Amino acid sequence: MMISLLRTIGLTFLHMFKKRETIQYPEEKASLHPRWRGRIVLTRDPDMGERCVGCYLCAAACPVDCISLQATEDENGRRYPEFFRINFSRCIFCGYCEEACPTYAIQLIPDFEMAEYNRQDMVYEKEDLLINSQGKYPGYNYYKIAGLDAGVKGKGTGENEDPPIDIHSLLP
Amino acid sequence: MATIYIDHKAYEVTPGKNVLETCLTLGFDLPYFCWHPAMGSVGACRQCAIKLFKDEDDTKGRLVMSCMETVKDNMYLSVEDPAARAFRAQVIEWLMTNHPHDCAVCDEGGSCHLQDMTVMTGHNYRRFQFPKRSYKNQYLGPFINHEMNRCIQCYRCVRFYKDYAGGKDLDVFAAHNHVYFGRAEDGILESEFSGNLAEVCPTGVFTDKSLKAHYTRKWDMTMAPSICQHCSLGCNVIAGERYGELRQITNRYNGAVNGYFICDRGRFGYEFVNNINRIQQPLVRAQIPDAADKDSLYRQLAKILTKDTTIGIASPRASLEANFALRQLVGKENFYQGVSEAEAQLMRNILLTLNSGHVHSPSLKETETADAVFILGEDLTNSAPMLALAVRQAIRKAPFEKAAEISIPTWHDAALRELAQEEKGALFIAYPTKTKLDELADKPLHLSPDEIARLGYTVAAQLNTNVPAPEGLSKHSLKLAKQIAGILKKAKNPLIICGTSLFNEAIISAATNIALALSGKEKKANLSFVIPECNSMGLAMMDAPSLAHAMEVLENGDVDTVVVLENDLYRRGGKGEIDLLFNHCRNLVVLDHLHNETSNKASILIPVATFAEADGTIVNNEGRAQRFFQVFSPKNENFRESWRWLDEFRQFQNGICPEELKAPENLLAEMAHLMPQFKGADTVAPDADFRISGQKIPREPHRYSGRTAMLANINVSEPKPPEDHDSALSFTMEGYKGMPPAPLIPFFWAPGWNSGQSVNKYQAEVGGSLRGGDPGNRLFPEISVAELSYRNHIPSPFIPSPGEWLMLPLSHIFGSEELSIYSPGINERCPKPYIAINRKDAKDLNTAENDIVQLQIQDQLYFLPVRIMEELPQGLAGIPYQIPGLTGISWPAKGTLTKGNT
Numbered sequence A: 001m002m003i004s005l006l007r008t009i010g011l012t013f014l015h016m017f018k019k020r021e022t023i024q025y026p027e028e029k030a031s032l033h034p035r036w037r038g039r040i041v042l043t044r045d046p047d048m049g050e051r052c053v054g055c056y057l058c059a060a061a062c063p064v065d066c067i068s069l070q071a072t073e074d075e076n077g078r079r080y081p082e083f084f085r086i087n088f089s090r091c092i093f094c095g096y097c098e099e100a101c102p103t104y105a106i107q108l109i110p111d112f113e114m115a116e117y118n119r120q121d122m123v124y125e126k127e128d129l130l131i132n133s134q135g136k137y138p139g140y141n142y143y144k145i146a147g148l149d150a151g152v153k154g155k156g157t158g159e160n161e162d163p164p165i166d167i168h169s170l171l172p
Numbered sequence B: 001m002a003t004i005y006i007d008h009k010a011y012e013v014t015p016g017k018n019v020l021e022t023c024l025t026l027g028f029d030l031p032y033f034c035w036h037p038a039m040g041s042v043g044a045c046r047q048c049a050i051k052l053f054k055d056e057d058d059t060k061g062r063l064v065m066s067c068m069e070t071v072k073d074n075m076y077l078s079v080e081d082p083a084a085r086a087f088r089a090q091v092i093e094w095l096m097t098n099h100p101h102d103c104a105v106c107d108e109g110g111s112c113h114l115q116d117m118t119v120m121t122g123h124n125y126r127r128f129q130f131p132k133r134s135y136k137n138q139y140l141g142p143f144i145n146h147e148m149n150r151c152i153q154c155y156r157c158v159r160f161y162k163d164y165a166g167g168k169d170l171d172v173f174a175a176h177n178h179v180y181f182g183r184a185e186d187g188i189l190e191s192e193f194s195g196n197l198a199e200v201c202p203t204g205v206f207t208d209k210s211l212k213a214h215y216t217r218k219w220d221m222t223m224a225p226s227i228c229q230h231c232s233l234g235c236n237v238i239a240g241e242r243y244g245e246l247r248q249i250t251n252r253y254n255g256a257v258n259g260y261f262i263c264d265r266g267r268f269g270y271e272f273v274n275n276i277n278r279i280q281q282p283l284v285r286a287q288i289p290d291a292a293d294k295d296s297l298y299r300q301l302a303k304i305l306t307k308d309t310t311i312g313i314a315s316p317r318a319s320l321e322a323n324f325a326l327r328q329l330v331g332k333e334n335f336y337q338g339v340s341e342a343e344a345q346l347m348r349n350i351l352l353t354l355n356s357g358h359v360h361s362p363s364l365k366e367t368e369t370a371d372a373v374f375i376l377g378e379d380l381t382n383s384a385p386m387l388a389l390a391v392r393q394a395i396r397k398a399p400f401e402k403a404a405e406i407s408i409p410t411w412h413d414a415a416l417r418e419l420a421q422e423e424k425g426a427l428f429i430a431y432p433t434k435t436k437l438d439e440l441a442d443k444p445l446h447l448s449p450d451e452i453a454r455l456g457y458t459v460a461a462q463l464n465t466n467v468p469a470p471e472g473l474s475k476h477s478l479k480l481a482k483q484i485a486g487i488l489k490k491a492k493n494p495l496i497i498c499g500t501s502l503f504n505e506a507i508i509s510a511a512t513n514i515a516l517a518l519s520g521k522e523k524k525a526n527l528s529f530v531i532p533e534c535n536s537m538g539l540a541m542m543d544a545p546s547l548a549h550a551m552e553v554l555e556n557g558d559v560d561t562v563v564v565l566e567n568d569l570y571r572r573g574g575k576g577e578i579d580l581l582f583n584h585c586r587n588l589v590v591l592d593h594l595h596n597e598t599s600n601k602a603s604i605l606i607p608v609a610t611f612a613e614a615d616g617t618i619v620n621n622e623g624r625a626q627r628f629f630q631v632f633s634p635k636n637e638n639f640r641e642s643w644r645w646l647d648e649f650r651q652f653q654n655g656i657c658p659e660e661l662k663a664p665e666n667l668l669a670e671m672a673h674l675m676p677q678f679k680g681a682d683t684v685a686p687d688a689d690f691r692i693s694g695q696k697i698p699r700e701p702h703r704y705s706g707r708t709a710m711l712a713n714i715n716v717s718e719p720k721p722p723e724d725h726d727s728a729l730s731f732t733m734e735g736y737k738g739m740p741p742a743p744l745i746p747f748f749w750a751p752g753w754n755s756g757q758s759v760n761k762y763q764a765e766v767g768g769s770l771r772g773g774d775p776g777n778r779l780f781p782e783i784s785v786a787e788l789s790y791r792n793h794i795p796s797p798f799i800p801s802p803g804e805w806l807m808l809p810l811s812h813i814f815g816s817e818e819l820s821i822y823s824p825g826i827n828e829r830c831p832k833p834y835i836a837i838n839r840k841d842a843k844d845l846n847t848a849e850n851d852i853v854q855l856q857i858q859d860q861l862y863f864l865p866v867r868i869m870e871e872l873p874q875g876l877a878g879i880p881y882q883i884p885g886l887t888g889i890s891w892p893a894k895g896t897l898t899k900g901n902t
């Protein structure tokens, strides 16, 4: 009993000579990994088009149901969110939304400085979320891979696609 | 009963069905694509493979397509057999080699049969590295979107569109792995049932274009069991809402009514609910500003709603609850049907027959089993679309009768069609113009309304010599009548269809005579009535005097206040007479959801809920009372149910305090008590306090998203969700997760089955009734309860009178109905006003096709382009019934035509 107490005191004493873990935040910033799950952003594709196609998968995956959006279409049939809202006062930064997203649009980034005095200010709209960058996953443009023509590529000109079938031909 | 063994377990099943549907009934999750419960099997997709063993000792077995095997006693099967599983996974993998990477932008996603089946077979990783096939799409009109890349060649679309619904303009083109499902060229799909493609197609090739405009996934919608409001058949539908807007109508299976399908008017006509023309606020027109809050509205109403000087005008498109609440407010003596005397008389004639119990008014399902059909004076495709589809099935399936003799099972679609070839059941249609069903008819007869009635009387007289027969018939008509009578007499299950569309009572009487003459002691003949609106039957059963009588009391000057319930009276009579009616009333209180000509005249205008925001009960043409449930709680608190407003107004008269307000079921119970003819209407659905394990039935799927964000822009603290005190459904996703009772099914979903195909799990037997019985109570007696003698008002032969035309109201599926016309798609399909006349008449008038003629009906003048209809008898002039621009006519009508100068 006595011995273990003395040992503990000794160990604690030795720590005084170790390197310090505590940093002087906010003067000093923590260095975070790129895949750290913090503030959520909506990214753009390599052609700087909005990546989000309004598929609602992130909203469905979210365990606290804090994502709400409405899909709409431009004149070429390209789908994008008319509004996109995240209630960060509910978000638990689980990253399920990012995992569910088929287009790499929604991403969690290493930024946690989101505190607000007023809870209402934790509600982010699309203009607060959309950034001018591809984020962590550069190079991917969903509309070039998808089959439909939404003004990004014509029918049958996407990656790994044959040209449209001539239905008047009987040739194999 | 037969005993079959699936994976070594014994099951008692019905013999004669196919193995696939039997497995699904037993609860197995067996994937399939090409089989459809309403269309049978063709064995095309190879997805439903299972192992069939010779006998108990056979361990090897062979792979068979379960949809093509008949259930026999002592069958040994395996669903779980590794070879069968591998085969099914392989088939999906092949199908997916060409499937585009579209799910994220595909409207089928989340209710996609292909997604479900892919997950079910375990195919989750794409191994195929080669390029995918691609297709160009087509423009198919305002209802259906086309994205051909997603096709898996199951052929369901063409089998539905062509074989089942009789469409001509959708087909399969090209060959081998290039097959293309579409039209010969871009253009609007002609079929009135094209919307069903969105549900029949297991993928996202055909999807609902109206949904696309405000796209929402199935899991994100608040849904409720509802009833279509756009004709008298009362098809069951599911209505879905998101963000306070009605977003989609899908089919709600009811084995006795609409089965798996609905028509395009029903599917796409919902957008009136979201229309900007909605009445948003109570208006008291005498005050400035006219927008009123509840207090000032009630102050005004208290002044004018005095008991003895108020009359109420009811509506055939308002629910029983609303109409009854009005009757309670104004009193039985002051309660009028809001329909013309002509329409009220037609309905009285129909009710006389239905109340007697001498004939059987068949459900749509029963209609499909008729083997000889005689249609008098109805263009079903336009006036009761799903009845036309049901008749089509009856005619198409009649020759399948003999299949049993050569042991072809009833589900073997290809073989049955091969057997039937061009053969079909007997169908006679008598209508002044061509109709879409004419192509199936033995003899389409294009006759004037009175001649149709005379033919009907003659047929009846041929069947029974006690029936009065018309005189002075031509030999030709007599021969024809004999032929029809002969066929009807021989038929096992003859069906007579007539209706109110032509405003000709003699037709209804003649049809009734035929049905009575066909009815024997042991079997009653089927007689279907097509009636004008969704609750015309319910209103007529209230047995109140018509508008003409309301007009009389108004003219006498004893009335101060008229309360009009959900009714645009300018659709009920001539513009002049309705104007006069309104001039006679000092205070006009109108309750409605859309602004219209009548609401413009209101001194007090009160906004009410549409079917999507209200609970209610309506009675369809067969006399089936059906309940529709509120889908969502509207943002605008003024959108209250008519019955709630009206019930509340009772406080002004007899000091009832609003707390005593009735729930809909109490209103109905009171109604059934006061009017015994409605006994049964009060027990259509479980009460508001019905619970399963203490829980309500959730209107939202368990994956409903966005609850903590959708209103966060207004206030970050979520409001308490709205509560529903009127029904056993809740407005949230919390509640009982199992199988709800049939009248309360808000949506179809089962684990692993996200698409509408999950309805299999809700049926007692696949393709049969819902578990616990199909919802709806029939109100008419099934046995004869009153004497009914043959009718005897035979019209004299129709002779065209020079200078005066008999006006024909031509129903149009898109346009003739008041509410659906507010949907942009329906509006686009609505015909432009025209006048149809015979070529000879046109020549006499010195006009050609598209020339403008001037039409005078009553006090109204119309300038209409001529459409020449060869088949139209002379002396008749048809105009589209009640389309915008052609309302304000008192039907039946005569008109004069002169060559116009635009």
Ligand code: SF4
Binding pocket: A040, A058, A061, A062, A063, A064, A065, A066, A067, A086, A090, A091, A092, A093, A094, A095, A096, A097, A098
């Ligand atoms: S991180 Fe998790 S909680 Fe936050 S929005 Fe995404 S899914 Fe929802």
Ligand code: SF4
Binding pocket: A051, A052, A053, A054, A055, A056, A057, A058, A059, A069, A097, A100, A101, A102, A103, A104, A105, A106, B104
């Ligand atoms: S999952 Fe991605 S593409 Fe889909 S709605 Fe969310 S952010 Fe947009």
Ligand code: SF4
Binding pocket: B150, B151, B152, B153, B154, B155, B156, B157, B158, B181, B200, B201, B202, B203, B205, B206
């Ligand atoms: S379009 Fe749809 S229904 Fe038609 S064959 Fe293709 S997948 Fe089947």
Ligand code: SF4
Binding pocket: B228, B229, B230, B231, B232, B233, B234, B235, B258, B262, B263, B264, B265, B266, B267, B384, B385, B386, B387
């Ligand atoms: S047939 Fe009538 S009730 Fe049925 S969906 Fe069409 S309009 Fe509605």
Ligand code: FES
Binding pocket: B020, B031, B032, B033, B034, B035, B041, B042, B043, B044, B045, B046, B047, B048, B049, B065, B066, B067, B068
């Ligand atoms: S469902 Fe059996 S082969 Fe298609």
